[in-house]
Amino acid sequence: MDYFLLKQDVRYTNVPMLKKVFEKIDPWKLYNLQPEDIVKPLMFNVRADAESIFIDYLEGPIPLISNALKSLIQTYVPELPMKLTILTQIEQKIQKNYYIPFVERLVAVHPESEWNLDQSVLKKLVLQADAIRGHKIFRIQESAIPMIIVRLDVAESILRRDYTGTTLEQVRAK
Template sequence: MDYFLLKQDVRYTNVPMLKKVMETIDPWKLYDLQPEDIVKPLMFHVKADAESTFVDYIEGPISLISDSLKRLFQAYVPELPLKLTILTQIEQKIQKNYYIPFVERLTAVHPESEWNLDQSVLKKLVLQADAIRGHKIFRIQESTAPMIIVRLDVAESILRRDYTGITLEQVRVQ
C-alpha cells in the first residue's frame, strides 16, 4: 500500500500566521499535546490581510485542519479526537474555524531513513511496513515536526476534492 506525507503547499505564501502560540499552549506540551490538555476551544489571533488564503491544512507550529478536511478525516477515522481552534483577525473582521487533529502516533521510521547530524530532523523518511499496516491516518512518533501520513485511499479522496494549500509527497515503505 502507498502512503503520503501531508504537507502545506509552499506556493501559498500569503497564509495566516498564528500569533502567540507559546503563550496559548505550554511550550513543553506543544510536541506532545493531548486532547485533555485543551479544556475549551483555543483562539489564535493571526497575521493576515484581505488577500490572505486560509488553506485547508496549516502545518505548524501545530497542525490545523479546516472544517471540510476534518469531515474527510472523520470519514476514515471516525473516532479521531479533534479540538476546535478559532483563527481570528480583528482588523479584517475574519474568523475561521479550524481543528487540531489528535492523530494516532506510530513508531514507524525504518532504519534506512536519513536524519540530520543530531538526529532531530528527518531528511528522508522511509516507513516500516509492519508498523503501519491497517492505519489510514497517523503521525510519526520519532519526529518533533508534525508529520501526518495518509494512506493511498485517503490521499485520493483529498485530491478528488477542492482543497486549498495541500500537497502530498509519496513516502517509501520497506
Template sequence: MEYFRLRQDKDYLNAPIILDVIKQIQRRYVTPEDADKIAEITVFKLANHDKLDSLDLLDRQLFLLSRLLKDTVKLYVPKLVCKKVLLLNSAKKVQLLYYLPIFPGVDCISDQSIMTPDKSVVKKLVLKRAEIPKQAVFKVRHSHETIIIARLDAAESMMRRRFRGIKMHRVELE
C-alpha cells in the first residue's frame, strides 16, 4: 500500500495567515484526550492581505480543512472529531470557515527518517510499515509538526475532487 503526506501547497503566496494562534489553541490540546479544552468554535483574526487565496488545506500554524475537504476525510474516518475555526478580517470583510481535525497520534516514525538536529522538522519522512494503522487517514505523532497521512485510496479521492492548495508527497516505508 502507498501513503501520502498531506501538506499545504506553498506555491499559493496569499494563503491565510492567522494571528495569535497560541493564545487560543495550544497544539498540545489537539488530541482526542484534550479536545474538550478547545472551544467548539474558535475565532481568529487574519493578517491583512490585499488578495487572499481560498485554500482547502492550511498547515502553517494549525492543520485546518475546508468544509468539503473535511467531509471527504470523514468518508474515510467517520468518527473524526473536528472543531470549527472562523478566520476573520473585518477591515477586508473576509470570513473563512475551516475545521480543525483532531486525530489520535500514531507512533510510526522510523529511525530512517531525516530530521533537523533539534528534531523539530521532519525533512524526509519514513514510516514503520508494521505500525501504520488500518485507518485511511491518520496523524503521525510528532511533538513539533502536524503530520497527516492519507492511504492511496483516500489520496486519490481527494485528488479527484480537485481541492485547492493541497500537495501530496509519497511517504517511504521501512
C-alpha cells in the first residue's frame, strides 16, 4: 500500500500565522498534546491581511485542518478526536473555524530513514511497513515536528476534492 505525507503547500505564502500559541498551550505539552488537555475551544489571533488565504491544512506549530478537510478525514477515521480552534483576525473582521486532529501516533520510522546530525529532523522518511499496516491516517511518533501520513485511498480523496493549500508527498514503506 502507498502512503503520503500531508503537507502545507509552500506556494501559498500569505497564510494566517498563529500568534501567542504558548499563552494558550503549555510549550511542554505542545509535542504530545492530548484531547483532554483542551477543555474548551481554543481561540487564536492570527497575523493575516485581506489577501491572506485560509488554506485547508496549516502545519504548525500545531496541525490545523479546515471544516471541509475534517469532514473527509472523519469519513475514513470516524472515531478520531478533534478539537475546535477558532482563528480570528480582528482588524479584518475575519473568523474561521479549524480543528486540531488528534491523529494516532505510531513508531513507524524504518532504519533506512535519514536524519540530520542531531537526529531531530527527518531528511528522508522511510516507513516501517509492519508498523503501519491497517492504518489509514497516522502521525510519526519519532518526529519532533508533526508529520501526518495518509494512506493512498485518503490521498486520492484529498486530491479529488481540490483542497486549497495541501500537498502530498509520497513516502516509501519497507
